[in-house]
Amino acid sequence: MRKKFLLFLILEIAVTLSVIIIFKTIENRSFAGLFAGSLFTGLGAYIFIELIKTKSTFRFFSFYGVCIHLFFSAIPLILTRVLNWDIPHSDLIIFGMEAPLFHSIAEKIFVILMLCTLIDLMKTLLPLRSQK
Helix, strand or coil: CHHHHHHHHHHHHHHHHHHHHHHHHCCCHHHHHHHHHHHHHHHHHHHHHHHHCCCCHHHCHHHHHHHHHHHHHHHHHHHHHHHCCCCCHHHCEECCEEHHHHHHHHHHHHHHHHHHHHHHHHHHHHHHHHHC
């Protein structure tokens, strides 16, 4: 699992950097949001599927972090964006919140996912240290 958690963390960092580049290079905010949302949703789906395949899915912090990220953040955000393409982002309402506020919360949720992944990675390294 050590390699999986390391890969998840590397991908989370790569997606974060990619999204920054996307918003700096694509002028159309709707398209930039669509690409960024696709990366966040795709990564969340990948992590979710990989963790579901393991024997002890429910003991990993990352599983809970990715569930919150995917089902309460990434999917609702991208679905709302796609289903309301002609409406400005600032005018959208998601789970009763204005989209900019929801987006700010979604950013924090992604950071929590990264922390969960880091914790799980560190937990896989601790047995190595105690064996020495």
